[in-house]
Amino acid sequence: MIELRNIEKRFGEAIILKDVSLTFPEGSVTALVGPSGGGKSTLLRCINLLEQPTSGCVRVGSDTVEFHPGRKARWQDIQKIRRQTGMVFQNFQLFPHRTAIENVMEGLLVVQRWTKEKAAARAMELLQKVGMAHKADAWPANLSGGQQQRIAIARALAPSPQVLLCDEPTSALDPELAAEVVDVLGQLAREGTTMVMATHDLRLASQVSNQVVFLEAGKVVETGEPETIFRSPRNERTRQFVSSISAAQAL
């Protein structure tokens, strides 16, 4: 289980996240939606501490890190949290100097210190899962965006993390390539992978998630099942936002 308690994030005077408390049960798939600048990405990045909250508490599995203003968290604590999370980025961020399979093996070799054979077997298994086994030896530069993103998903899953974090995983892709990625994420969701994703992609949010969190100006405005949030939101602001993006995506 993942738990965020009273998370606050400031950059100088600007407040990015205000007193956000959320829990993500095991096996749940949560979509963070909301306008740009609303704090989706920041919140997501607070889970694996790429962004460190100014104050609050982050719990992943059995590890908890507390943050206090003006005090730095211990590097080892941050590392413990990160090793239980996997992250997928909007722009893939595959290691360009490593082949597809080497990208997936990298964390296993360097961080988990697996043997080469064991890591290669695990990586191949994951590449099969995301439908990229036939490109195991390809360089990222020679692959399409959708293919790169599927490899990035395999890389994030390699150490069997407690949670898969996805930061706008389809936003850099055209609709056709986005569909490949949505399919893979949907399959992972059905298999019970815990996921949290920040997204503008309503198709992704509605097809894959079972919990939607609407964030605006650093605050949680509304939380609910996708059906409720997308069909009959209670909050006026949520309704406006949902109708504007569904109008845009229906075009």
Next chain:
Amino acid sequence: MPHWLQLMLDSLPTLLWAGIRFTIPLTLLSFALGLTLGLVTAVARLFGPAPISALARFYVWIIRGTPLLVQLFVIFYGLPSIGVLLDAFPAALIGFTLNVGAYTSEIIRAAITSVPKGQWEAAYSTGMNWQQAMRRTILPQAARVSVPPLSNTFISLVKDTSLAAAITVPELFQAAQRIVATTYEPLILYIQAALMYLVLSSVLSALQSRLEVRFSRYGGQMESSR
């Protein structure tokens, strides 16, 4: 056989030997040591605490702002007056290493900065710590972009080693000077020395091309995964 050709053939063994004995070792050693110093300086400047970073900047400022020949004179002729007596070769080695270190640190610093921030984040997300991210993710990509400018420094260095003649290192150029002193044929001998430097730097240029091909095997541009 024309006189000039005879002269060149006669001097070739002496010049070659001076090159093999001094020019090439001086170049290779000071480049290897200078590159290491450059890497340390670049990392100190980018990631070190304020005083260390300032120290790195100060070092680069001094070395880049003063002539190499003057630096060599300070080390070889100047330092003995405060009790530091060095033989010519070690003095030259120190001078060239400091010089290469300053210039390459700027190249390496720029190369490290050119790797997208997302690569650090990707490395951290896979659980790597700073050192692992640096060694496995950032430096290999930085190495690729620094090959052309580093090769430039390397080729300049080969030619700059001729300055060591001024502090009595009997390298290629000094060997030529000595032959001139006995034969009074400056034009022929100095052209011959120039040609030998030309051959050396051409060999290095060829090596650079091969290195670039090797580094570009992963295709495309770095931007493609940005």
